[in-house]
Amino acid sequence: MAKNMSNEKCPMPVQDPMVRRRNFEEVALGYTYDMAVNEAKRCLNCKNKPCTTACPVAINIPAFIERVANEDMEGAYKIIAQSSSLPAVCGRVCPQERQCESKCVRGIKGESVGIGRLERFVADYHREHCTATPAVPEANGHKVAVIGAGPSGLTAAGDLAKLGYKVTIYEALHLAGGVLVYGIPEFRLPKNIVQKEIDDLKALGVDIETNMVIGKVLTIDELFDMGNEAVYIGSGAGLPRFMNIPGESLKGVYSANEYLTRINLMKAYKPDSKTPIRHSRKVVVAGGGNVAMDAARCAMRMGAEEVYIVYRRGMEELPARKEEVEHAMEEGIVFKTLCNPVEIIGDENGEVCAVRCDSMELGEPDASGRRRPVVKEGCQFTIEADTMIIAIGTSPNPLIRSTTPGLETNSRGCIVTDSEGGLTSREAVYAGGDAVTGAATVILAMGAGKAAAKAIDEYIRNKG
Numbered sequence: 266m267a268k269n270m271s272n273e274k275c276p277m278p279v280q281d282p283m284v285r286r287r288n289f290e291e292v293a294l295g296y297t298y299d300m301a302v303n304e305a306k307r308c309l310n311c312k313n314k315p316c317t318t319a320c321p322v323a324i325n326i327p328a329f330i331e332r333v334a335n336e337d338m339e340g341a342y343k344i345i346a347q348s349s350s351l352p353a354v355c356g357r358v359c360p361q362e363r364q365c366e367s368k369c370v371r372g373i374k375g376e377s378v379g380i381g382r383l384e385r386f387v388a389d390y391h392r393e394h395c396t397a398t399p400a401v402p403e404a405n406g407h408k409v410a411v412i413g414a415g416p417s418g419l420t421a422a423g424d425l426a427k428l429g430y431k432v433t434i435y436e437a438l439h440l441a442g443g444v445l446v447y448g449i450p451e452f453r454l455p456k457n458i459v460q461k462e463i464d465d466l467k468a469l470g471v472d473i474e475t476n477m478v479i480g481k482v483l484t485i486d487e488l489f490d491m492g493n494e495a496v497y498i499g500s501g502a503g504l505p506r507f508m509n510i511p512g513e514s515l516k517g518v519y520s521a522n523e524y525l526t527r528i529n530l531m532k533a534y535k536p537d538s539k540t541p542i543r544h545s546r547k548v549v550v551a552g553g554g555n556v557a558m559d560a561a562r563c564a565m566r567m568g569a570e571e572v573y574i575v576y577r578r579g580m581e582e583l584p585a586r587k588e589e590v591e592h593a594m595e596e597g598i599v600f601k602t603l604c605n606p607v608e609i610i611g612d613e614n615g616e617v618c619a620v621r622c623d624s625m626e627l628g629e630p631d632a633s634g635r636r637r638p639v640v641k642e643g644c645q646f647t648i649e650a651d652t653m654i655i656a657i658g659t660s661p662n663p664l665i666r667s668t669t670p671g672l673e674t675n676s677r678g679c680i681v682t683d684s685e686g687g688l689t690s691r692e693a694v695y696a697g698g699d700a701v702t703g704a705a706t707v708i709l710a711m712g713a714g715k716a717a718a719k720a721i722d723e724y725i726r727n728k729g
Contacts, residue, residue, distance in 0.1 A: 269306035272375025282595035301386040305333035315368035321712030342391040350423035356385025405429030410493040415443020417698030418499030420714030426469040435477040447530040480664035502699035512609025517617035521656035545652035552656030558589040577605040577638040686720020
């Protein structure tokens with residue numbers, strides 16, 4: 266088979282920036298069949314598989330790419346599905362450039378193979394061409410409860426269902442998917458794709474009960490009373506953090522969590538929405554991660570004339586994915602780095618009218634290894650704005666830990682687990698994802714769910 270020795274990836278087709286900045290349709294359009302085959306032929310099929318070792322769910326990456334190169338798309342999907350319950354999701358939102366693609370040998374003298382783009386293509390091809398439903402595994406007679414229908418809970422449930430467990434997921438919201446439906450915008454991750462992945466899990470026999478707030482409707486102890494032999498907590502980190510600066514109670518101030526939930530889950534961008542959201546003129550978003558990019562890009566799509574990302578470090582320190590930053594800049598979002606909001610100013614009606622900021626400069630490295638931002642004395646300025654969105658992180662909701670005796674948490678409210686399978690201080694109670702780490706990535710949450718499923722299976726099989 267002829268190899269493609271180009272040092273560059275096949276470019277991903279995308280919507281024109283000036284068109285997409287006013288719609289919620291998917292930005293990246295995906296590879297064509299020929300593009301996928303051609304890109305797959307760039308893979309060297311390395312024997313030691315460095316890309317696989319860098320994948321949190323250990324997909325056999327060279328094997329699935331080889332199938333694509335040989336035009337066996339269903340064979341490629343089966344390889345991915347052995348390790349990942351959400352391939353169409355991961356192909357879109359996983360930070361491959363920091364994980365599998367960062368270890369790709371082709372990246373030494375050029376660009377890495379487009380692993381994420383190929384995973385997306387394979388998952389989409391399967392969805393569009395395969396009509397067969399997954400075979401339901403033979404039941405093993407054991408029950409497990411999963412709290413949270415986000416990426417971690419869905420992964421744990423899927424892996425356990427494949428082993429024959431009767432799994433029920435308890436989801437607090439009215440729709441399954443967690444951050445995949447309430448946090449990540451439609452233009453990055455279409456919700457029909459998330460729903461298809463969830464439907465595939467249901468076809469394996471996974472039950473999902475929505476509007477079930479564990480800690481209020483049921484407790485973890487009551488889940489055990491219902492015959493569950495283990496419980497996995499994958500409830501995420503949905504409690505927003507604020508900056509504790511003057512003016513945060515003004516009208517027009519949102520946490521990114523609320524702003525994105527109202528747009529993504531409640532469809533506030535639609536003209537006939539029952540939960541409309543402010544159509545802003547000038548928006549300031551505080552933060553530099555993927556959530557800040559999502560909030561800023563949503564504000565632009567909601568009709569804002571000017572949108573600013575305000576971040577206290579420099580462009581090189583932005584934690585958001587490079588692709589998301591580039592897309593935001595293409596769409597006209599202005600990055601004001603090395604500045605930090607210190608006051609939200611209100612008008613006579615109690616609504617946001619401006620944001621006062623300190624100019625910053627980078628000093629010595631802090632505990633994270635990044636240079637600490639320090640105030641540049643005498644360099645304050647204001648940005649005119651009618652909306653302020655705060656995207657500086659989230660922490661786990663305290664409801665579960667406050668209603669579960671003996672469940673150890675740390676000073677940040679995160680559940681404490683062992684280093685391997687996610688066992689907590691309570692016997693047969695496991696946890697993973699953002700509930701343990703604080704806000705992180707979808708794929709890391711999936712990896713935690715996968716490890717916990719393995720640990721739960723070993724626990725139940727060995728308990729006698």
